């Protein structure tokens with residue numbers, strides 16, 4: 001089945017893709033991962049990966065989608081044959097897994113928004129804030145309930161179709177998020193002792209660089225650019241032939257990295273100013289940001305706006321994940337959008353609940369120190385997404401390079417040198433780095 005839906009404009013594509021990229025990854029995950037992996041030792045490789053193999057793979061995914069015009073499975077099959085169709089199914093599975101636990105964190109955002117509506121978030125006591133967060137995640141009914149609410153919002157949006165609702169919403173709320181983050185950054189940076197946080201983020205020292213930090217940085221690059229899960233193939237399939245792929249892809253990468261760095265600057269200075277731990281784990285954003293709100297005039301209003309934006313950022317990403325699975329069920333199983341949504345809703349609720357409960361009653365189940373939630377995230381970010389990226393790299397760099405070349409130069413000519421550089425990145429650098437990283441992760445200890 002061919003897909004004839006299209007974005008209204010180039011901007012529509014960039015907004016939707018940036019909406020997918022900018023989400024909980026940048027705002028919630030990046031600060032605590034940077035904190036856990038030695039600050040700059042994580043951030044510098046992340047930036048380098050983003051502008052090399054990350055950007056190259058964004059272009060490759062979009063090109064495959066635009067050429068294949070279908071769900072990730074049909075697009076990859078059309079461009080590369082049956083086996084690549086099967087590899088596309090890996091992307092569908094990855095998106096499904098990610099959405100299951102992403103929705104749990106999305107639920108925390110709804111819960112905090114609910115708190116903010118009631119004026120409950122401007123508490124000036126780190127311990128109280130920590131125990132508030134701890135209570136939320138470890139109480140099964142609460143955690144599962146908010147996960148359900150977020151998932152319902154996501155499914156509802158996708159059932160209605162993505163373009164007019166979410167696309168329009170993100171057009172207004174993403175810039176608002178940006179301005180709010182700047183305001184919070186200014187307040188955070190002017191707190192006494194805040195500068196230590198900036199140093200922590202950008203002061204690079206070699207002895208903090210470990211193979212683990214690099215592996216995690218690569219995993220995060222995939223996560224933050226929504227790579228290797230079929231997202232950009234699916235979104236690319238709705239892209240007009242008149243849009244220049246390299247230019248649109250560059251926008252997505254720049255916006256994604258900008259959001260993550262701003263989030264780091266929003267959190268880390270405050271972490272140091274309030275004497276919190278930079279490696280505070282998943283609760284970091286939910287504990288530190290409220291601390292800042294309690295230190296600014298109209299903190300309650302800021303809190304409300306902030307959690308609305310956070311929710312929208314999470315929702316636009318969740319919608320993109322669900323769209324991959326939905327497009328697949330429509331294309332390959334000939335389900336209607338409504339039926340596909342119901343199937344997803346039920347199964348994601350069940351799987352996500354396991355993640356939700358892994359902070360409470362099922363926290364005893366761990367594999368090398370990771371609960372179910374962390375384990376799923378670890379497997380998706382560090383193995384499944386890179387593996388998906390690997391398949392895309394082989395397809396675009398080797399099997400279908402003429403197609404890739406044609407897609408890249410369809411609107412604007414690019415020099416031979418630029419094309420060769422791109423090919424080196426896609427055909428050699430990306431597969432080699434991914435293979436090394438996967439090997440390291442599995443056997444490097």
Ligand code: PHE
Pocket residue numbers: 020021022023024025026098222223224225226227229231317318320321
């Ligand atoms: N990029 C999104 C974020 O940073 C998460 C995501 C990962 C979305 C993979 C789609 C696919 O929050």
